[in-house]
Amino acid sequence: MFFIRCTKSRPWANSHLKLASIRPFFRALPSRTLSTAQSTRDGRPFRLAVIGSGPAGFYTAYRAMTRIQNARVDMYEALPVPYGLVRFGVAPDHPEVKNCQEKFEEVASSPNFTFIGNVSIGTKSDHPDGGTIPLASILRHYHAVVFSYGAAKDRTLGIPGEHVKGVYSARQFVGWYNGLPEHANLAPDLTRGDEAVIIGQGNVALDVARMLLEDVDVLRKSDIAEHAIETLSKSKVRRVHIVGRRGPMQAAFTIKEIRELLRLPSVAFHPIDTSLVPQDIKSLPRAPRRLMDILLQDSPTPPTHCSPPTQTKQQKSWSLDFLLSPTAFLPSPADPARLAATKFTRTTLSDPFDPAAYALPTTDADPHTIPSALAFRSVGYQSTPLPEFAPLGIPFSDRHGVISNDGRGRVQHEERAADASMRIGRFPGLYCAGWVKRGPTGVIASTMQDAFSTADAMAEDWADGRVAFLNDKGRDVGGWDGVKGEGMSGVRVVDWEGWRRIDRAERERGARVGKEREKFTRTGDMLAVLG
Amino acid sequence: MPNPKMFAQLLPSLRLAPKRSSSTIARHVQCYTKPGASPLPSSPARPVQSPVRRSPWLASLQTRTFSVSAAVSHGHVDPPKPGEELYVTFIDKEGAEHKLAVSKGDNLLDIAQAHDLEMEGACGGSCACSTCHVIVTDQEYYDKMPEPDDDENDMLDLAFGLQETSRLGCQIVMAPELDGLRVKLPAMTRNLQSSDFK
Numbered sequence: 001m002f003f004i005r006c007t008k009s010r011p012w013a014n015s016h017l018k019l020a021s022i023r024p025f026f027r028a029l030p031s032r033t034l035s036t037a038q039s040t041r042d043g044r045p046f047r048l049a050v051i052g053s054g055p056a057g058f059y060t061a062y063r064a065m066t067r068i069q070n071a072r073v074d075m076y077e078a079l080p081v082p083y084g085l086v087r088f089g090v091a092p093d094h095p096e097v098k099n100c101q102e103k104f105e106e107v108a109s110s111p112n113f114t115f116i117g118n119v120s121i122g123t124k125s126d127h128p129d130g131g132t133i134p135l136a137s138i139l140r141h142y143h144a145v146v147f148s149y150g151a152a153k154d155r156t157l158g159i160p161g162e163h164v165k166g167v168y169s170a171r172q173f174v175g176w177y178n179g180l181p182e183h184a185n186l187a188p189d190l191t192r193g194d195e196a197v198i199i200g201q202g203n204v205a206l207d208v209a210r211m212l213l214e215d216v217d218v219l220r221k222s223d224i225a226e227h228a229i230e231t232l233s234k235s236k237v238r239r240v241h242i243v244g245r246r247g248p249m250q251a252a253f254t255i256k257e258i259r260e261l262l263r264l265p266s267v268a269f270h271p272i273d274t275s276l277v278p279q280d281i282k283s284l285p286r287a288p289r290r291l292m293d294i295l296l297q298d299s300p301t302p303p304t305h306c307s308p309p310t311q312t313k314q315q316k317s318w319s320l321d322f323l324l325s326p327t328a329f330l331p332s333p334a335d336p337a338r339l340a341a342t343k344f345t346r347t348t349l350s351d352p353f354d355p356a357a358y359a360l361p362t363t364d365a366d367p368h369t370i371p372s373a374l375a376f377r378s379v380g381y382q383s384t385p386l387p388e389f390a391p392l393g394i395p396f397s398d399r400h401g402v403i404s405n406d407g408r409g410r411v412q413h414e415e416r417a418a419d420a421s422m423r424i425g426r427f428p429g430l431y432c433a434g435w436v437k438r439g440p441t442g443v444i445a446s447t448m449q450d451a452f453s454t455a456d457a458m459a460e461d462w463a464d465g466r467v468a469f470l471n472d473k474g475r476d477v478g479g480w481d482g483v484k485g486e487g488m489s490g491v492r493v494v495d496w497e498g499w500r501r502i503d504r505a506e507r508e509r510g511a512r513v514g515k516e517r518e519k520f521t522r523t524g525d526m527l528a529v530l531g
Numbered sequence: 532m533p534n535p536k537m538f539a540q541l542l543p544s545l546r547l548a549p550k551r552s553s554s555t556i557a558r559h560v561q562c563y564t565k566p567g568a569s570p571l572p573s574s575p576a577r578p579v580q581s582p583v584r585r586s587p588w589l590a591s592l593q594t595r596t597f598s599v600s601a602a603v604s605h606g607h608v609d610p611p612k613p614g615e616e617l618y619v620t621f622i623d624k625e626g627a628e629h630k631l632a633v634s635k636g637d638n639l640l641d642i643a644q645a646h647d648l649e650m651e652g653a654c655g656g657s658c659a660c661s662t663c664h665v666i667v668t669d670q671e672y673y674d675k676m677p678e679p680d681d682d683e684n685d686m687l688d689l690a691f692g693l694q695e696t697s698r699l700g701c702q703i704v705m706a707p708e709l710d711g712l713r714v715k716l717p718a719m720t721r722n723l724q725s726s727d728f729k
Contacts, residue, residue, distance in 0.1 A: 096658075100654065290685075448653055
């Protein structure tokens with residue numbers, strides 16, 4: 001299906017009646033009633049606001065600037081620094097993945113591109129030094145707006161004990177070791193025990209495992225935050241369980257990340273439950289075949305079975321624990337505010353070899369408990385609607401955690417016409433890209449393709465001449481100048497030159513300690529570079 | 532699974548892709564294939580060892596046209612010496628063929644970017660993404676290449692439209708035995724998968 005049905009609330013259904021005075025164009029319009037003569041677009045620049053400066057935002061901007069003549073792109077970013085999850089999500093030991101920043105720098109060096117950093121749209125800035133602009137103000141000064149602000153929340157498990165000390169969200173942990181200001185003060189305590197549990201079997205879970213298992217001296221040379229190096233070098237974690245409800249044939253991780261863990265010197269991998277792997281793996285399609293192959297290989301470093309964790313130089317090891325669903329985080333009897341173990345119930349699969357199989361809890365009361373002073377919840381990121389979406393009638397699917405769209409990034413929803421038939425309502429000039437469009441999955445390459453398809457849809461619409469955009473009734477719009485004109489007192493805006501100065505300062509800090517970069521982890525420190 | 536209807540919906544976007552008229556292609560071929568003709572304008576101002584890959588799109592931004600620019604000045608591949616040209620043909624997403632004369636030792640990602648073909652290299656050619664995926668059209672040529680290593684295969688596992696003769700462009704290095712190689716750029720299908728919305 002191209003179209004995402006919103007089955008929960010339909011806040012926009014009647015909202016335009018109440019809110020017509022606020023922004024009348026925000027009623028969803030059935031697309032066939034729209035008409036705008038093409039000639040009105042000739043000669044005028046296409047003004048595009050991009051909300052969010054991660055890969056989705058940059059790749060959309062890039063494609064829009066190559067596909068639409070005279071496109072002027074203004075990119076808004078809540079932090080003083082750009083690149084979103086490329087900077088704050090990609091693991092520090094994956095510098096090659098960050099090479100896409102070179103492309104983003106090219107985009108930003110165009111005279112038709114403006115970076116507006118340290119400005120949050122529609123939602124209060126999450127750091128004290130940042131400014132906020134209402135979305136409504138953006139909508140007055142552009143022809144189109146692309147929402148590419150990603151997924152800033154994480155999913156929770158909703159089980160008892162989730163808030164005891166020692167239970168962390170993988171998203172926060174990743175933000176912490178990558179120097180994200182929001183989580184710079186997380187200060188995870190890795191010294192309370194030698195076993196750690198990671199709940200979830202995606203690539204973020206494997207990143208967290210690698211950070212816990214990798215030699216700190218290898219990480220030291222990366223752009224990992226200095227506070228993370230300090231904490232990781234004191235870590236007592238020796239044994240990492242990566243736990244999933246389903247089996248290897250259903251797991252979300254990819255082979256590259258598994259191979260990296262297997263290649264860690266003197267880190268052992270405990271064999272997986274082979275009953276969950278099809279007998280005849282040769283007949284599997286290529287990707288699962290290669291993945292099963294590597295999972296069945298013997299660990300280059302065989303695990304030793306010295307159960308009492310007494311030796312100081314105990315071997316580090318990891319395992320993939322399948323068919324376990326978490327039911328509770330158990331506090332320590334000695335200190336009820338602190339985690340001691342994680343409790344699971346065993347599951348069974350509808351079909352162990354079907355990649356789409358689902359897990360069912362088993363009926364026998366046979367809980368499985370893993371002692372763990374440390375647990376990470378890594379069950380996915382989540383996008384949230386901007387606060388102004390509801391009053392403006394912009395549809396957000398809570399069920400899918402995405403802005404409702406046609407699969408190519410055009411914001412739309414189904415609505416019931418007067419004759420009771422269903423039709424599609426468009427939101428002129430509104431587009432989305434990246435995780436807020438398709439959900440929080442996939443690598444940068446998938447986000448790139450996805451951003452390109454949004455930009456292509458937008459370019460088609462603009463070239464078509466009949467498709468409505470924002471503010472296209474002959475009035476010229478001012479973009480960032482217009483937004484600024486509405487009053488921006490006290491807001492400290494970081495432009496691209498400002499970012500380059502912060503970038504240089506970070507590289508200089510890094511050079512002093514033999515790293516490529518030493519990130520500023522406080523927005524105040526970033527802004528201090530600019531005087 | 533993508534279905535034909537979904538592909539049909541993609542077609543308008545393909546029409547918007549930069550048009551390379553047959554005469555432009557002919558110019559490419561003519562310019563780079565005529566023996567003895569000075570094949571590529573050299574760019575003395577730019578040091579060849581420059582590690583920064585300047586992709587062609589910025590130039591087209593500045594000139595505000597969609598036509599193919601004289602792309603050779605953008606990449607960091609060296610023009611082949613007369614008499615030492617190797618030929619590689621790229622078949623783009625619209626089916627247009629681009630026959631290029633290239634030097635031994637250049638990889639297909641650098642070549643494609645230097646000639647303004649639509650190939651991204653998100654990881655900068657370090658075998659850490661699948662954006663430079665190409666399909667070798669002739670099994671015989673595929674067999675002549677050194678086998679892909681585990682890292683390349685791991686990335687190909689994630690590529691869209693994977694075929695038996697798929698490779699990453701950044702890992703194919705031109706050599707005399709690959710003279711006459713033909714590769715296809717896979718059509719973009721990723722965004723049309725309904726599974727993205729489940």
